[in-house]
Amino acid sequence: MDFFYNDPDAVVDDTLAGLARIAPIALTARDSAFRIAIDRERDPACVAVISGGGAGHEPAHAGFVGQGMLTAAVAGDLFTSPSVEAVLAAIRATTGPAGALLIIKNYTGDRLNFGLAAERARGEGYAVETVIVADDISLPDSVAARGLAGTVLVHKIAGHAAASGAELAEVHRQAEAAAVSMASIGLALSSATLPGTTREARPPELGLGIHNEPGVREVAPADAREAVALALAPLLDKTGDAGLAGQPCAVLVNNMGGCSTQEMHVLLNEVIAQAPDGLIETAVVPAPLMSSMNMHGFSITLLALDDTRRTALAAPVAAIGWPGACDVQAIEGATLNQPADSADAAGAQDASMAARMAAVCQAVVADRKRLDDLDAAAGDGDTGTAFARGANAVTSALDGERLSTGEPARMAREIGDILARDMGGSSGVLLSILATATGNALADGEDLAAALAAGVARMQHHGGAARGDRTLLDALCPALDVLADTGLSTHGWQQAAAAARAGAEATADMRQAGAGRAAYVRADALAGHVDPGAEAMVTIITAVADGFGQQ
Known part of the structure; x- marks a missing residue:
């Protein structure tokens, strides 16, 4: 065996089961038609924030279900959008008079299935709004941008607004504003391995999505410094388009599944060191947030900050997949109280x-x-x-x-x-x-x-x-x-x-x-x-x- 799976066809259900053992979620039964994780402690008076998509991106999306983030997450098969009926079932299960916001990554299957579910829910009398996240800046302008790890920041901002008692229109406004104020790009040294398959041999690539599709171009970074430079340069070029120019930003360095903890901290340090002075004010603790199975890669997301987003990112949540965010600071040298060295001058020489x-x-x-x-x-x-x-x-x-x-x-x-x-x-x-x-x-x-x-x-x-x-x-x-x-x-x-x-x-x-x-x-x-x-x-x-x- 090469991976700790059981039946490849049961990976999604086994993954959700493991999460449900420790997370504050209720999970639909394994033999039901849907895979939905619902916040056990949700406040029915608050706007429901719902997201989801294909599995294989763990901890997204079920790992972000909990007070202060998502109310529910709907999972499909690996890299496959959940059905319209599954999304509609999540809306019915969690949406009260305050309404619901659906956060949708910009992929055709997600847009269609979540979009139709929203329309049907409106027809049933539910107040539902949607926001599309398209934070990927690697593709040509003629191609629709994909939703990447920046989606998690929208989860956090919308979830905080909803938990604070904001009305649906305000939750929707904050989510929309955040979605258009960010930019993301990924770089990977290898492709992902789906359960039951062998890894496709591919060279390092820049501009990957999260579904194992090839990047926009091959690259050959010699070290982490060069890898970050390759990814950060186009991000900084796009800052004006994403509303980031001249504004302090939060950075999210996302582990796409195969990087070690050491690699992630090296990458974060490089991003902060290479960014223009004063640009990055807040950093999400580097972690797998929107992974692509075991892809050995990372993505960088920059989000323009204002006081509302600073507060939202800093707020604690019950969702176990959110690693927290910290203010970026200069490295402070430690002072050691060493005893005086009595042997500064060496003794006799031979x-x-x-x-x-x-x-x-x-x-x-x-x-x-x-x-x-x-x-x-x-x-x-x-x-x-x-x-x-x-x-x-x-x-x-x-x-x-x-x-x-x-x-x-x-x-x-x-x-x-x-x-x-x-x-x-x-x-x-x-x-x-x-x-x-x-x-x-x-x-x-x-x-x-x-x-x-x-x-x-x-x-x-x-x-x-x-x-x-x-x-x-x-x-x-x-x-x-x-x-x-x-x-x-x-x-x-x-x-x-x-x-x-x-x-x-x-x-x-x-x-x-x-x-x-x-x-x-x-x-x-x-x-x-x-x-x-x-x-x-x-x-x-x-x-x-x-x-x-x-x-």
């Missing part, structure tokens, strides 16, 4: 020691890709990157003569500080403990071999790993055993490097890790792969043997 340390760091950086590849076999592929980051930080300190290379105990503790601050991850903390504890032991008069053994003991104490747990200790401990026996001679370091190599190689036969992230990896994924942390220690100890044989 050029020979500095050169040897630099050689060790250079060896680690050179081994980055190989270590990352080793880690990728059963981990997240970043061991080499982490060790290289630590080595580069130490190199920077050496270049700036910020390490006390002539005072081994002080230098070891300084290296511990650097690794804890700059290397990151568990490996950075563990090696920082090793370096710090080794420095403390050297300060107490221990020789290097004994000091390193003391550092390893503290690292084991805090980290919880032991030899045989498939960690860097499986290379480090055998090396230290050799140094304890042979001393810090050239021959001793060479033998230590050989022992480290043998210890690392032995990890390939260890089917279970006792500590670290590898402890969560199944045995068959570990088999035959040398532990990357142990291999990193081989790189370090070998470099030490090459450059520190004579003490």
Whole structure:
């Protein structure tokens, strides 16, 4: 299986059922002729705000049903408009004397089915108004603009007006005004995958709709910055047509279904950074709002703001699909109350020691890709990157003569500080403990071999790993055993490097890790792969043997 669906034909009903478990909605029975979600707490004295359309755009539209947004949502099959009878049933179920507003995306099926339902409802005596949302600006002027994620902003504005007790004419006016004061455009790296089908291979495209139709042109952004620039430029060109020129705006960066949370925040940051100063005042929290199944893409909507819309967007709602809106602000730097650094000036310098340390760091950086590849076999592929980051930080300190290379105990503790601050991850903390504890032991008069053994003991104490747990200790401990026996001679370091190599190689036969992230990896994924942390220690100890044989 590629997706967590049951029967492809039951995806829409299963999706609505999952929503109904947690949302403030009543849902029509699965075996009924209609799929309608209705606000359980609706006020019958207020204007009913109704929307809907084909499924596959979740959380639209049922996720926006709740006090302060939609009164009801009508769902069709995937990317297929609901029937006239379904829309009419929703009107009858929710509309009182105050009347109803239908919010319709500008697609032929939605316009026809919702429009005919409105006419029939009027014939039955209901007060019904409609608003068409056509916020897509990617198509030529000769082609009718589609309704995109800006529809959700109309839901919010109309829903707030209705919940505030406004009459139908005012709810309709606010919705119409919002619909013509916005502009949207989408960009995607891939198409969507409908349940039971395979994904169509398509290149990145600009100007997509929400029904998996191709974009207006192919694009090739190199990164998020270029992707946002490609989408934002035509939006800004259209600001005059949408009534946005010279006005502060709200921005909605919509996840079309396949973007990660990290991607969405990167995209939002880029939109705000690239927009003209002062243009974007409010941002909807980036989220899937009007998705296209699992399409790996986003859309940007700009909405001109006035006091009424600011209030509407900020108002809380019961609908669980609305993520909230926030004022845009400059990034404020945090002030940290750090203790005064008593070691601003490094201690004694030893050029020979500095050169040897630099050689060790250079060896680690050179081994980055190989270590990352080793880690990728059963981990997240970043061991080499982490060790290289630590080595580069130490190199920077050496270049700036910020390490006390002539005072081994002080230098070891300084290296511990650097690794804890700059290397990151568990490996950075563990090696920082090793370096710090080794420095403390050297300060107490221990020789290097004994000091390193003391550092390893503290690292084991805090980290919880032991030899045989498939960690860097499986290379480090055998090396230290050799140094304890042979001393810090050239021959001793060479033998230590050989022992480290043998210890690392032995990890390939260890089917279970006792500590670290590898402890969560199944045995068959570990088999035959040398532990990357142990291999990193081989790189370090070998470099030490090459450059520190004579003490």
